[in-house]
Structure formats: structure tokens, C-alpha cells
Amino acid sequence: MSDNIVSIKNLSFGYDKRLLHKDINMQFPKGKVSAIMGGSGCGKTTILRLIGGQITPSAGYVEVDGSIVHKQDRHGIYKLRRKMGMLFQHGALFSDLSVFENVAFPIREHTDLPENIIKDLVLLKLNAVGLRGAFSLMPSELSGGMARRVALARAIALDPSIIMYDEPFAGLDPISMAVICDLIRALNDALGATSIIVTHDVAETFSFADYIYFLADGVVAAEGSPKQLKASKLPFVKQFIHAEKDGPVPFHYDAASLKADLAL
Numbered sequence: 001m002s003d004n005i006v007s008i009k010n011l012s013f014g015y016d017k018r019l020l021h022k023d024i025n026m027q028f029p030k031g032k033v034s035a036i037m038g039g040s041g042c043g044k045t046t047i048l049r050l051i052g053g054q055i056t057p058s059a060g061y062v063e064v065d066g067s068i069v070h071k072q073d074r075h076g077i078y079k080l081r082r083k084m085g086m087l088f089q090h091g092a093l094f095s096d097l098s099v100f101e102n103v104a105f106p107i108r109e110h111t112d113l114p115e116n117i118i119k120d121l122v123l124l125k126l127n128a129v130g131l132r133g134a135f136s137l138m139p140s141e142l143s144g145g146m147a148r149r150v151a152l153a154r155a156i157a158l159d160p161s162i163i164m165y166d167e168p169f170a171g172l173d174p175i176s177m178a179v180i181c182d183l184i185r186a187l188n189d190a191l192g193a194t195s196i197i198v199t200h201d202v203a204e205t206f207s208f209a210d211y212i213y214f215l216a217d218g219v220v221a222a223e224g225s226p227k228q229l230k231a232s233k234l235p236f237v238k239q240f241i242h243a244e245k246d247g248p249v250p251f252h253y254d255a256a257s258l259k260a261d262l263a264l
Contacts, residue, residue, distance in 0.1 A: 003029045005162060005194045006051060011060035013046060020046060022218040023060065030161075033188050033195040035205045037240070038215035044198040045089075048164050051196070052084060053077045064162070082110055085155035085163040085193075089170055091147040093139040099126070099150050100135040106157045125153040128190075129183055145176025149183065156187055163188065165197040169204055177201075181208055202241055206230070214240065 006028040013021045020043040028034050036044045049055050050062050056070045063069070064080050072080060093102050103122045107113060113121070126132040129149040139147060148168065155163055165184065169177050185208045188195040199205050205212065206226040214222040214229070214237060222229060222237045229237055 005030045005065055006196065007063045008047070008050075009060050009063065011050070011062065012058045013043070013050060013055070014058055019058075019218055021057075021215075024215075024218075024220050026213055026220065026223075028162075028194050028196055029211075030194050031188075031192050032210040033185060033197065033208060035197045035199060035209040035212045036215060037200060037202070037205065037212055038221075039200070039240070042215045043218070044200075044215060045166050048086075048166055048196065048198055051162075051164065052081060052086070082158065083161045085158065085160035087148070087151050087155045087163070087165045087168055089167040091139075091151035093142075093147055093151055093154075095139050097139075098135070099131065099137050099139070099142070102139070102150060103154045103157055106154060110158060121157065122153075125157055126150070128156070128187065129153045130179075143176075145172055145179060148172065148176070148180055152180070152183060152187070156191065156193075159191060161191075161193055163191075163193050163195045165195065165199070167199055168197065169199060169201045177204055184208065 004027045008024060008026040011021055011024050012019060036047055038044055046055070050057060051064065051069065053069045053072065061068045061070060065083060067076065067080060069077070069080065094105065097105065100122055103125055104118050107118050107121060123132050123135065126135055129152050131146060131149055131153065134142070134146065134150070139150075142150065168180055168184065172180065181204050184195060184197070187193070197205065197209065209226060211225060212223065212229055213220050216236050222232060222234050224232070230241065232238065
């Protein structure tokens with residue numbers, strides 16, 4: 001039996017005539033923290049949407065726990081999603097629900113547990129992210145880092161085997177960023193889960209991820225452990241890791257010459 005709970009095989013995907021992914025392959029092993037990195041607009045978040053079955057590949061497939069995602073019916077997709085937790089960019093908490101109710105929401109949606117059990121589960125999840133004392137607060141009363149931690153508690157409310165993170169460090173101060181890094185690693189190891197992180201934050205990701213994929217020009221341009229990638233001589237990887245402005249990643253999006261456009 002494969003150790004990979006998520007496998008992406010020969011996958012291509014695009015919008016209209018623009019091909020975003022071209023025959024890519026990725027493996028996400030059980031119990032590991034894997035990251036998907038690359039420049040803005042390279043299709044990192046799209047990978048998460050393909051895993052969750054929100055969109056369908058043009059070719060190839062995504063396999064989750066032995067099931068091909070795009071071949072599932074509505075019931076099958078919901079069954080697969082029951083195994084997934086998702087931390088959305090900026091948290092995406094329900095603004096009209098308290099911290100407690102935000103974390104309780106997926107438990108109420110997917111189980112028939114009595115309220116006393118739901119209460120215990122919610123407080124345990126909030127305790128795991130250090131916010132049990134904030135259970136009665138509203139999202140508008142939280143700092144950015146606190147909101148992200150509440151969203152993380154909600155993402156793990158059902159003890160998912162797969163936890164996906166979309167830009168978990170965006171907009172956080174250094175202290176909050178360090179806290180989220182530690183929580184991702186600690187929760188992954190405690191749950192025995194598979195974590196998939198979409199990010200462009202190099203230093204933070206390299207400090208705790210087990211394996212990293214770099215996307216560029218629609219393909220997996222590089223992959224490996226943080227140690228292997230730091231030693232990489234590939235121009236794209238070096239440019240990205242060291243934040244160099246000059247390199248294979250251009251500043252300008254493909255366009256006709258400025259002179260030709262101004263003459264129109």
C-alpha cells in the first residue's frame with residue numbers, strides 16, 4: 001500500500017486557452033509536511049482546489065486516499081472532503097459567529113454529536129492553538145494572528161488526515177508567524193496528518209517542511225528537502241530563495257512591445 005495519501009499524476013489544468021499546469025506530478029506522504037512554492041499566479045492555490053474537487057483537471061488526475069477525485073459523485077466528493085481540513089488565506093472566519101461557534105461549525109455540519117461532546121471538542125481544539133480563553137470573542141475582536149489560529153482550530157476540528165493551508169503566513173507579524181509555524185508542525189505530528197502548504201515565504205517554510213515543490217512556467221521546476229533546495233544551482237530556485245530581482249522570473253508579463261501598444 002502506498003505511503004502517499006495524495007498523489008497528482010500527469011495533471012494538466014488551464015482556463016480557456018491559458019494552460020496553468022502542464023503534466024505535473026506530485027506525491028504527498030502520510031505524516032509529512034509538504035510545501036508548494038512559486039511566484040504569484042503560478043497556480044499554487046489551484047492545486048489545493050484540484051485536491052478538494054472544486055475544479056476538474058484537463059488531463060491526468062488527483063488521487064486522494066485511493067480515490068480519483070474528479071471521478072467521484074457528489075456523495076463521494078463530500079466523503080473525501082470529510083478527511084480534509086482547510087486553512088483559508090486570511091482565515092475566512094464567519095464574521096457573525098463567535099470563536100466557539102466558528103470551530104463548532106464543521107462538527108455540527110458533519111456529525112450528530114450531542115452538544116456537551118461538541119463543547120468539549122471545541123475547547124480541546126482551541127486549547128491546542130492556545131485560545132481556549134478566547135472562545136466567546138467575535139472575529140472582529142481578534143488580532144490577525146489570533147484569527148489565523150482560530151481558523152486552524154476549525155481546520156482540525158474533525159481530526160482530518162489531510163490539512164491544507166493557503167498562504168498561512170500572509171500578513172502576520174514575525175511573532176505570530178513563528179507561532180503558526182510551530183503549530184503546523186506540532187499539530188501535524190500529533191494528528192499523524194498530511195499537511196500541504198501553499199506559500200511563498202521561504203525562511204518560515206524551510207524551517208519546518210519535510211519536502212518542497214517549486215512551480216514555475218506550469219511545471220514542477222524543482223523539488224526536494226529544504227537542505228537539497230538550498231544547495232540547488234538551478235537559476236529559478238536560487239532567484240526565489242535569495243529574493244533576487246534578476247533571473248529567469250521576469251518582472252514584465254508577456255506583452256507586445258511598448259512602442260507597438262502606444263501606437264494603437
